[in-house]
Amino acid sequence: MEKEKKEKLLDLFRSKLDRPMRYYLDVCTRCGICKDACFAYASVPKAQYTPVWRAEVVRKIYKRYFKWTGKLFPFLGESKEIDDETMKQLYDAAYTCTGCRRCMMYCPFGIDTQAIQSIAKLLLIGNESAPEELSMLADTSIEKGKHLELYKASFVQGIKNLEKEVISKWKGESDQIIPLDVEGANILYVALAGAHSIIPTASILNAARENWTLSFFEAVNFGAFVGDPIKTQMIAKRIINEAIRLKVKEVTICECGTAYRVMKHLVGEQPFQVSHIAEVMARYLKEDRIKVERDRIKGLITYHDPCQSARNSGVIEEPRYVLNQLTSHFTEMTPNREYNLCCGGGGGLVALENETFREETGKAKVNQIKETGAAIVATGCENCHTQLNFLKERYEMGVKVEFLTNLVANSLVLE
Amino acid sequence: MSDEIKVSKTMDLKGLPCPQPVIKVSKGIKEIEVGQILEAITTDPGALSDFPAWARTSGNEILKTEQESGLIRFLIKRAK
Numbered sequence: 001m002e003k004e005k006k007e008k009l010l011d012l013f014r015s016k017l018d019r020p021m022r023y024y025l026d027v028c029t030r031c032g033i034c035k036d037a038c039f040a041y042a043s044v045p046k047a048q049y050t051p052v053w054r055a056e057v058v059r060k061i062y063k064r065y066f067k068w069t070g071k072l073f074p075f076l077g078e079s080k081e082i083d084d085e086t087m088k089q090l091y092d093a094a095y096t097c098t099g100c101r102r103c104m105m106y107c108p109f110g111i112d113t114q115a116i117q118s119i120a121k122l123l124l125i126g127n128e129s130a131p132e133e134l135s136m137l138a139d140t141s142i143e144k145g146k147h148l149e150l151y152k153a154s155f156v157q158g159i160k161n162l163e164k165e166v167i168s169k170w171k172g173e174s175d176q177i178i179p180l181d182v183e184g185a186n187i188l189y190v191a192l193a194g195a196h197s198i199i200p201t202a203s204i205l206n207a208a209r210e211n212w213t214l215s216f217f218e219a220v221n222f223g224a225f226v227g228d229p230i231k232t233q234m235i236a237k238r239i240i241n242e243a244i245r246l247k248v249k250e251v252t253i254c255e256c257g258t259a260y261r262v263m264k265h266l267v268g269e270q271p272f273q274v275s276h277i278a279e280v281m282a283r284y285l286k287e288d289r290i291k292v293e294r295d296r297i298k299g300l301i302t303y304h305d306p307c308q309s310a311r312n313s314g315v316i317e318e319p320r321y322v323l324n325q326l327t328s329h330f331t332e333m334t335p336n337r338e339y340n341l342c343c344g345g346g347g348g349l350v351a352l353e354n355e356t357f358r359e360e361t362g363k364a365k366v367n368q369i370k371e372t373g374a375a376i377v378a379t380g381c382e383n384c385h386t387q388l389n390f391l392k393e394r395y396e397m398g399v400k401v402e403f404l405t406n407l408v409a410n411s412l413v414l415e
Numbered sequence: 416m417s418d419e420i421k422v423s424k425t426m427d428l429k430g431l432p433c434p435q436p437v438i439k440v441s442k443g444i445k446e447i448e449v450g451q452i453l454e455a456i457t458t459d460p461g462a463l464s465d466f467p468a469w470a471r472t473s474g475n476e477i478l479k480t481e482q483e484s485g486l487i488r489f490l491i492k493r494a495k
Contacts, residue, residue, distance in 0.1 A: 195459075
């Protein structure tokens with residue numbers, strides 16, 4: 001590797017070395033408690049699937065270049081040069097970790113492996129070896145933010161095409177179907193680009209007679225998946241600017257765990273509230289703003305807690321409240337809530353070509369679902385939904401994977 | 416949905432949710448030569464804004480967008 005590139009990578013590494021990061025890199029005793037917390041190791045017990053192994057790749061570079069022992073005696077101890085082989089190891093470490101942070105729950109020192117892997121991801125960007133798909137998707141999102149006028153008409157046309165389906169689900173009277181650009185709306189709903197993320201929620205918001213408006217931008221933040229802090233902020237900023245321009249009271253994020261975590265916790269204080277759609281549905285049900293028919297949906301239902309919205313953002317009881325309004329037959333997975341096992345699709349992994357890895361390392365999640373005996377697995381995250389559907393097919397699980405919004409929309413009682 | 420543009424490769428992306436169509440197209444376009452045309456058929460409404468934004472950032476050119484019976488058809492020229 002050229003000296004200039006190495007210097008650039010070390011500068012990037014240095015940019016991440018704040019006080020908490022130094023703590024995470026310094027205090028690990030390699031006790032190995034984290035290994036059993038990882039969904040990948042729980043499914044395939046290989047050393048490279050342990051959080052501590054993944055962290056060690058980064059930690060050894062830290063020891064080599066940022067600790068006096070490594071600087072003076074690089075041949076002693078366990079330090080690692082930055083070279084092409086190390087970059088490959090960083091890729092394997094960063095992209096076998098979903099950033100679910102379950103290991104952090106069990107680590108006696110609370111080491112945040114996702115934070116450590118954010119160094120690996122940043123170095124991969126600097127080395128131009130980050131996953132091309134994620135970078136491309138992040139750039140596409142940013143482009144839409146920069147030149148909305150070029151894409152607005154096609155987006156409006158796409159939304160218009162969905163309206164018939166919203167009307168067929170929600171048969172009540174309303175002068176709105178999928179409102180756009182409504183200044184002063186209570187809620188700016190930020191969906192994903194697909195119809196599945198818009199139609200059920202539009203039905204629910206209309207049934208609640210909500211004054212809402214649909215965002216022109218998709219919620220998903222590929223900048224966060226690829227670990228680029230600047231692109232993460234640029235992608236989020238599109239939505240923030242739109243919310244401020246429309247003077248909305250609340251930004252409601254669709255079923256996308258990372259999008260919710262970014263907007264709720266990683267963009268600083270904003271002049272609007274941030275909610276997850278599960279929180280909004282629970283609120284409507286508690287306030288009798290929508291009515292649902294209990295047990296219209298047949299069969300035992302379990303819930304998969306998405307790591308980013310549940311463990312890392314605290315949306316834990318609201319989905320359960322919603323499900324308990326929909327069914328008398330709800331059952332928990334074990335473990336659950338903030339201790340739930342990751343499905344293996346997060347961190348952008350579902351967008352990459354890694355099907356063998358995702359199949360093998362999803363085994364623990366498959367067993368967890370099978371043990372419930374449920375016919376339906378509900379979840380509140382796009383990545384989880386995609387990965388659970390993938391596992392369902394690969395393991396012939398015989399369950400149905402459903403979004404919470406779809407279950408609620410299909411249970412609406414319309415007066 | 417007919418035209419006289421010569422298509423070198425067709426990708427059937429029906430039923431795939433966002434962002435799969437744009438990921439697959441970004442890979443598929445590399446399998447044709449510069450100047451050739453890729454046809455992509457999708458059902459994802461998000462593609463209507465995603466594809467043009469991707470084309471602009473990747474330096475490719477969308478020659479035509481057609482919609483019929485829930486299908487969206489793009490003709491994309493590999494420009495570089």
